[in-house]
Amino acid sequence: MCGRWQGVGMILVTGATGTIGREVLRLLAGRGMPLRAMTRDASRLSSVEDVEVVRADFEVPETLRDAVAGVDKVFLLTAPGASVPEHDLAMINAARACGVHKVVKLSAVGGRTPANDGTTPAGWHAPGEQALADSGLAWTALRPSAFASNALRWADAIRAGYPVPNLTGTGTQGVVDPRDVAEVAVEALVGAELDGLALTLTGPDLVSVNDQVAQLSEVLGRPISTVDVPLDAAREQMLASGLDPSVVDVAVRGSQLVRDGGNAVVTDDVQRVLGRPARSFRTWALDHRGVLLDPQEPRRTAR
Structure with missing residues (x-):
């Protein structure tokens, strides 16, 4: 029933x-x-x-x-x-x-x-x-791909003047704005043109953590640095914080994949569906400047 x-x-x-x-x-x-x-x-x-x-x-x-x-x-x-x-x-x-x-x-x-x-x-x-x-x-x-809004995890470090932890080295990703993902989802729900398709949704270009932090530094008007975190140390920190070991294993594997260039992927699927270019990470940062600077602003992760 x-x-x-x-x-x-x-x-x-x-x-x-x-x-x-x-x-x-x-x-x-x-x-x-x-x-x-x-x-x-x-x-x-x-x-x-x-x-x-x-x-x-x-x-x-x-x-x-x-x-x-x-x-x-x-x-x-x-x-x-x-x-x-x-x-x-x-x-x-x-x-x-x-x-x-x-x-x-x-x-x-x-x-x-x-x-x-x-x-x-x-x-x-x-x-x-x-x-x-x-x-x-x-x-x-x-x-x-990786969500631009994952940068909200760095907000406390940025406000305190601490380096942003970098688990992915110089690896790059087609970081995507969650708003673009939501817009594509709506098009898939209301029409039939996307039925039976698997769409890889990315931003318009490949960016590393260092690239993202450099753009955040410009947008926020303050110097921001990064610190490389070895994945063994990252694993220990995540386990100590109480995260489920299976989630930690996947996070570490994912970070290694990015380090090795395994997620250096950009597609035009967002543009094909929405008829406009995908939003860049810089655009996301400009639109969320207040959230990154003000601890009283609502903070939500990508999902």
Whole structure:
């Protein structure tokens, strides 16, 4: 049974309290779409207008059927970690059972390849991508590179005048603005042109941590330095902070991949979908200058 909710052309947004999920909600609301937001804590969405809020938990499959009942399309965003495959499959199964037409999944750069074994972010997402491809549903997979908003993790160090920790050496990435990812997600949800596609979403150019910090220094008008952090030391620090060892392993592997040039990828997928160039890291920094300088500003990670 798929619960009591009803909607006409309803779109369900999961991960609705994060940076991308909130932006997807905002953009869809601006188009007048009927919306439902899924969360475990409805109070975190109390200020969002014109959105139906449903409490549900990926760990409790029966609540997912309530969440998708009467829904036409789902934006599927699951929190990073080893539970991503389980959570993706639970939502895809609920969507199939309850008559959902389309799922747009937020995946990770690298996507679905035979080499993915669950020890990288792409590996976490590969089973969900495969399940969607096999589901009979309309689907789109979005594979963003590193998020520009990850620079918010450096805000405390910048304000205190400390060096920004650099785990990726001189490695470069096609750092992408989360707002571009949200805009592409909305296009995938409201139209059919992107059905059956896996899109690699990047910024317009390759940048290293040193490049990002140099741009932040110019934008914020203050000298900012970096300090190289050996990955063995980074692993110890992350474990000491209480992070799950599986998450730490993936973070370290990902940092090594970038160090080795393995994520030096730029595509034009954002431009092809949105009809304009992808936003640069400098643009993101200019638009978030206040957040980086003021500790009272809201701070959210990319997801």
